[in-house]
Amino acid sequence: MKNLNFIILISYISFSAIKAIIQGDETDCSYDNQNCSACGSTPDIQQLFTYNSNQSCYVTDCLTIGNAKNGWICYSCFNSIQQVTPGPFFDGTNCVNECPQGQQAGDFSSYICEVVNSGQGVNCDQGDQTCNGCGKNVYYAYQFRYNNNGDNLCYVFDCSPNAVKFLNGYVCNSCSTAPGSGNIPKGKFYDHKTCTDTCPPGYKADLSTGFVCLAPPNPGTQVQCSQDSQTCNGCGINPDTVSMFNYVSEQNCSVIDCHYYAFTSLNGWICKSCALATGSDNILQGEFYDPNANTCVKNCPIGTSASANTNYICTPVPVAVPCSNDSQTCKGCGSDATIQGQFNFMSGNNCIVQDCTQVTKFNGWVCNSCSFVNTNTPLQGKYYNGSSCTDNCPPGQSASAATGYTCQVINPGVPVACSKDVQTCGGCGSTSDIQNLFTKLKGTSCQVTDCFSNIIGSNLNGWICNSCQNASGSGNIAAGQYFDGKTCVKNCPIGQQASADTGFVCQNPPNPGANVACSTDSSTCGGCGVTNAIQNLFTHGKGNLCSITDCNLSVVGSNLNGWVCNSCQNASGSGNIAAGQYFDGKTCVKNCSIGQQASADTGFVCQNPPNPGATVACSTDSSTCGGCGATNVIQNLFTHGQGNVCSVTDCKLFVVGSNLNGWVCKSCSLASGSSNIPVGQYYDGKTCVADCPSGQSATADTGYMCKTSSNPASGNNNQSTTSDTSLIIYILGFANILNLLF
Numbered sequence: 001m002k003n004l005n006f007i008i009l010i011s012y013i014s015f016s017a018i019k020a021i022i023q024g025d026e027t028d029c030s031y032d033n034q035n036c037s038a039c040g041s042t043p044d045i046q047q048l049f050t051y052n053s054n055q056s057c058y059v060t061d062c063l064t065i066g067n068a069k070n071g072w073i074c075y076s077c078f079n080s081i082q083q084v085t086p087g088p089f090f091d092g093t094n095c096v097n098e099c100p101q102g103q104q105a106g107d108f109s110s111y112i113c114e115v116v117n118s119g120q121g122v123n124c125d126q127g128d129q130t131c132n133g134c135g136k137n138v139y140y141a142y143q144f145r146y147n148n149n150g151d152n153l154c155y156v157f158d159c160s161p162n163a164v165k166f167l168n169g170y171v172c173n174s175c176s177t178a179p180g181s182g183n184i185p186k187g188k189f190y191d192h193k194t195c196t197d198t199c200p201p202g203y204k205a206d207l208s209t210g211f212v213c214l215a216p217p218n219p220g221t222q223v224q225c226s227q228d229s230q231t232c233n234g235c236g237i238n239p240d241t242v243s244m245f246n247y248v249s250e251q252n253c254s255v256i257d258c259h260y261y262a263f264t265s266l267n268g269w270i271c272k273s274c275a276l277a278t279g280s281d282n283i284l285q286g287e288f289y290d291p292n293a294n295t296c297v298k299n300c301p302i303g304t305s306a307s308a309n310t311n312y313i314c315t316p317v318p319v320a321v322p323c324s325n326d327s328q329t330c331k332g333c334g335s336d337a338t339i340q341g342q343f344n345f346m347s348g349n350n351c352i353v354q355d356c357t358q359v360t361k362f363n364g365w366v367c368n369s370c371s372f373v374n375t376n377t378p379l380q381g382k383y384y385n386g387s388s389c390t391d392n393c394p395p396g397q398s399a400s401a402a403t404g405y406t407c408q409v410i411n412p413g414v415p416v417a418c419s420k421d422v423q424t425c426g427g428c429g430s431t432s433d434i435q436n437l438f439t440k441l442k443g444t445s446c447q448v449t450d451c452f453s454n455i456i457g458s459n460l461n462g463w464i465c466n467s468c469q470n471a472s473g474s475g476n477i478a479a480g481q482y483f484d485g486k487t488c489v490k491n492c493p494i495g496q497q498a499s500a501d502t503g504f505v506c507q508n509p510p511n512p513g514a515n516v517a518c519s520t521d522s523s524t525c526g527g528c529g530v531t532n533a534i535q536n537l538f539t540h541g542k543g544n545l546c547s548i549t550d551c552n553l554s555v556v557g558s559n560l561n562g563w564v565c566n567s568c569q570n571a572s573g574s575g576n577i578a579a580g581q582y583f584d585g586k587t588c589v590k591n592c593s594i595g596q597q598a599s600a601d602t603g604f605v606c607q608n609p610p611n612p613g614a615t616v617a618c619s620t621d622s623s624t625c626g627g628c629g630a631t632n633v634i635q636n637l638f639t640h641g642q643g644n645v646c647s648v649t650d651c652k653l654f655v656v657g658s659n660l661n662g663w664v665c666k667s668c669s670l671a672s673g674s675s676n677i678p679v680g681q682y683y684d685g686k687t688c689v690a691d692c693p694s695g696q697s698a699t700a701d702t703g704y705m706c707k708t709s710s711n712p713a714s715g716n717n718n719q720s721t722t723s724d725t726s727l728i729i730y731i732l733g734f735a736n737i738l739n740l741l742f
C-alpha cells in the first residue's frame with residue numbers, strides 16, 4: 001500500500017512537470033499591431049509569442065523556445081517568474097546580461113546589443129518633455145529621448161534599423177547627421193517612403209511641415225455632407241475623417257487635401273470630393289467608396305451601388321421580389337401609385353425597388369426588396385409590420401411571399417384527425433404542398449397553420465376545409481367543412497355526401513347491392529367470383545351472404561359475373577351497371593337468351609339446360625352411382641335415381657368430355673338436345689358406338705363395353721360402316737360446340 005502511494009506520487013510529479021510552462025513577461029514588440037508579427041523576423045519565432053488583452057506580446061512558454069532567440073525572447077524569458085534566459089539582451093548569438101563593450105540594448109533596439117548611433121536634436125517636443133509631438137502616436141515618441149540639457153530638443157536614441165520602426169520627418173531629420181554605419185537612410189526630409197534630402201518637384205519640407213515633403217494641398221470639390229450647416233460632422237464617422245474636411249457653406253464641405261499622404265482612412269464623401277480634385281499624387285480617383293477594397297472606385301462592384309443616400313459607399317442593391325401580377329408592370333407590388341412607382345419591372349413576376357434610399361412609402365414587398373440595403377433605418381428587415389420593416393413579425397403574426405411579406409395575424413384552423421402515422425401530417429393531403437400547410441399536434445391531430453387564402457392558394461382538400469371552417473380573422477379561404485372539388489362548402493351538392501371516411505370530400509354515396517348467397521366459407525366472399533377484383537367488390541354479411549358494396553359502373557367496371565348481376569339488379573341510385581339478375585357472358589340481363597337458363601346452381605350465369613341421359617341400371621348399392629364407373633369423375637357425371645338406377649346428369653360434350661364408358665354411352669344414347677357426346681349405346685374403348693366392332697359384342701353384363709364375343713352370331717356384324725358414322729357424329733357434335741362458343 002505504501003509502495004503504491006509512492007508510485008502515484010512519483011507519477012503525479014512527473015505528470016505536472018510535463019504540463020508545466022513558464023510564461024514570459026510582456027513586451028512591446030506588438031507595437032500598434034493587433035498581433036505579434038513584429039516580434040520576430042520569421043514565423044517560427046513569431047509563433048512563440050501570444051498577444052494578450054493588454055495589447056502586449058509575451059513568450060507563451062519559455063521552456064519550449066528551443067534554439068530560437070532574439071532580443072524580445074531574451075527579454076521576455078529573462079523577466080519571467082523564473083529567469084529562463086541568462087540575460088535580457090541578445091548579443092547576436094546568446095541572451096546575455098550585459099552587452100559587449102560599447103554596445104547598448106533596450107526597448108529602443110528590440111533588446112539587441114548594438115552600437116548606439118544617436119540622432120541630432122529636433123524641435124518636436126510639445127513642452128511635456130515626452131517627445132509625444134514627434135509622431136502621431138506613442139510608438140513614434142518611444143524612438144526619441146528628450147534631452148534636458150536645456151535645449152528642449154528630442155533626439156532619436158538609435159538610428160539603426162533595429163531601433164527605428166516608424167519613419168517620419170522628425171526621425172529623418174534627427175538621424176540625418178547620426179554617426180556610424182548601418183543606420184537608416186540619411187536624409188533630412190521624409191518623402192512618405194524614406195528619408196531624403198530632396199523632396200519631389202513641387203514639394204517642400206521644413207520644420208513647419210514636420211520635415212515631411214508636402215505639396216500645396218489639392219483641395220477636393222464641394223460635397224453636401226454637412227448635416228448642421230455649420231460643421232463637417234456629417235462627412236465622416238470619426239474625428240480623423242471629419243478633420244479632413246473644411247466647412248464651406250450651407251450643407252457643403254470639401255476635402256482640404258486630396259494627396260494620398262493626407263489620409264489615414266477613406267470614406268465615400270472623401271472619394272466624392274476628391275474625385276474631381278486637380279493636382280497629382282492624389283488618392284485613387286473614383287466617386288464611390290468600396291469598403292471591401294478600402295479604396296475609391298469609379299464603379300461599385302456588381303451587386304452594389306452608391307449614391308448620396310448611401311454616403312457614396314458601395315452598398316448592396318435591392319433584390320427582385322415576385323410582386324408583378326401582370327408580368328408587365330409592378331402594379332401588384334402595392335396598393336397605390338406611390339409604392340408601385342418605387343419599383344422597376346424586371347421580368348416574369350419580378351420587380352425590384354429602384355433605389356432603396358429614396359423610398360418614401362413602405363410595404364412588405366419594399367422591405368423585402370430592400371432587406372439587404374442597410375443604410376437607412378426604416379429599411380432594416382425583410383418584413384413589414386405595419387409601421388416599419390422588421391426581421392421579426394409580432395407574436396402571432398407571420399409573413400411570407402404569400403402575405404406580400406407583410407406581417408399578418410395567423411388564422412389557424414382547428415385540429416383535425418388526419419395524421420395517419422401519429423408523427424407527421426402526411427395523411428392530410430396527397431401533395432407535400434398541402435401537407436406542409438398543417439402543423440402536427442398530439443396523436444392523430446393536425447391543424448392548418450394559417451387559413452389565410454393567399455397562403456392556402458389552390459391547395460385545398462376536405463381536411464383543409466374542415467380545419468379552417470371556423471377560423472377567425474379575415475382573408476381566409478371560404479368557410480365550409482366539406483370540399484366539393486373546387487372550394488369549401490357548408491353542404492355537399494344534392495345527392496352527395498362527405499365524412500371523415502371520404503376525407504370530407506363530397507362524393508356520391510355508394511349504391512350497394514342486395515345480399516346474395518355466394519360466400520362458401522361464411523366469412524369471406526371468396527366464393528363470389530374467380531378473380532380477386534370481383535371478390536373485392538363484395539362486402540361479407542352474415543353467414544353465406546355477401547353484397548356488392550357499390551354498384552356504380554365506374555366502381556364495378558367489367559368485373560361482372562352472375563352473383564354481381566344478381567346483387568346489383570335492384571340497386572338504387574344512378575350510374576350503376578346494367579340492371580339484370582343474370583350474366584349472359586357479356587353483361588347483366590333480365591332474361592337469358594332463348595334456350596338458356598340460369599340459377600344459383602349456374603351462379604346466375606345463363607347456360608343451356610342440361611341434356612340428361614336415360615336411366616341405366618348401374619347402381620350396385622341402390623343409393624349411389626359408385627358402380628357406374630371406375631373413376632370418381634365418371635361416377636359424378638351420374639345422378640342416382642331409385643333403386644339401382646342412375647342417369648347421366650348432362651350429356652353435353654363439354655360436361656362429359658372424355659370421361660366415357662359403356663354406362664355413359666348407354667345413358668346418353670337417348671339424350672335429347674344438341675352438343676352431346678357421340679350417340680351410340682356401346683363403348684368401343686374410344687367412343688360411343690351404335691355397333692361393336694366385328695367379333696365383339698356388348699350388353700348390360702359387359703357394362704355396354706364392346707368385348708370379344710364367344711358367340712359371334714349374337715354380336716353385331718355390320719360394324720365396319722357404323723364405326724365411321726360414329727366418328728362423323730362425334731366430329732359434328734364437336735363442331736356444334738365450337739359454333740356455340742363463337
Ligand SMILES: *[C@@H]1O[C@H](CO)[C@@H](O)[C@H](O)[C@H]1NC(C)=O
Binds near residue numbers: 032034035036037
Ligand atoms: C498584424 O497586424 C498588422 C496591423 O494590424 C497587419 O497589417 C498584419 O497583416 C497582421 N499580421 C498578421 C500575421 O496577422
Ligand SMILES: *[C@@H]1O[C@H](CO)[C@@H](O)[C@H](O)[C@H]1NC(C)=O
Binds near residue numbers: 052053054
Ligand atoms: C495586463 O497588465 C496588467 C498590469 O501589468 C497585469 O496585471 C495583467 O495580468 C495583464 N493582463 C494579461 C491578460 O496579461
Ligand SMILES: *[C@@H]1O[C@H](CO)[C@@H](O)[C@H](O)[C@H]1NC(C)=O
Binds near residue numbers: 222
Ligand atoms: C454645394 O455643392 C453642390 C455640389 O455638391 C453644388 O451644386 C452647390 O452649388 C453647392 N452650394 C453652394 C452654396 O456652393
Ligand SMILES: *[C@@H]1O[C@H](CO)[C@@H](O)[C@H](O)[C@H]1NC(C)=O
Binds near residue numbers: 325335
Ligand atoms: C394587380 O394588383 C393591383 C393592386 O392590388 C390591382 O389593382 C390590379 O387589379 C391587379 N391586376 C391584376 C391583373 O390582377
Ligand SMILES: *[C@@H]1O[C@H](CO)[C@@H](O)[C@H](O)[C@H]1NC(C)=O
Binds near residue numbers: 381390391
Ligand atoms: C415594427 O418593427 C419595428 C422595427 O423592428 C419596431 O420598432 C416596431 O415596434 C414594430 N411595430 C409594430 C407595430 O410591431
Ligand SMILES: *[C@@H]1O[C@H](CO)[C@@H](O)[C@H](O)[C@H]1NC(C)=O
Binds near residue numbers: 466467470
Ligand atoms: C364550427 O362551428 C360550428 C358552429 O359553431 C360548430 O357546430 C362546429 O362544431 C365547429 N367545427 C369545428 C371543427 O370546430
Ligand SMILES: *[C@@H]1O[C@H](CO)[C@@H](O)[C@H](O)[C@H]1NC(C)=O
Binds near residue numbers: 514566567570
Ligand atoms: C329485385 O326486385 C324484384 C322486384 O321487386 C324482386 O322480386 C327481387 O327479389 C329483387 N332481387 C333482389 C336480389 O333483391
Ligand SMILES: *[C@@H]1O[C@H](CO)[C@@H](O)[C@H](O)[C@H]1NC(C)=O
Binds near residue numbers: 575
Ligand atoms: C359513380 O362513381 C363515379 C366515380 O366515383 C362518380 O364520378 C359518379 O358520379 C358516380 N355516379 C353516380 C351516379 O353515383
Ligand SMILES: *[C@@H]1O[C@H](CO)[C@@H](O)[C@H](O)[C@H]1NC(C)=O
Binds near residue numbers: 590591
Ligand atoms: C323476361 O322474363 C319475364 C318472366 O321472368 C317475362 O315476363 C318477360 O317478358 C321476359 N322479358 C323478355 C324480354 O323476354
Ligand SMILES: *[C@@H]1O[C@H](CO)[C@@H](O)[C@H](O)[C@H]1NC(C)=O
Binds near residue numbers: 715
Ligand atoms: C346393321 O346396321 C343397320 C344400320 O345401321 C341397322 O339398322 C341394323 O339393325 C344393324 N344390324 C344389326 C344386326 O345390328
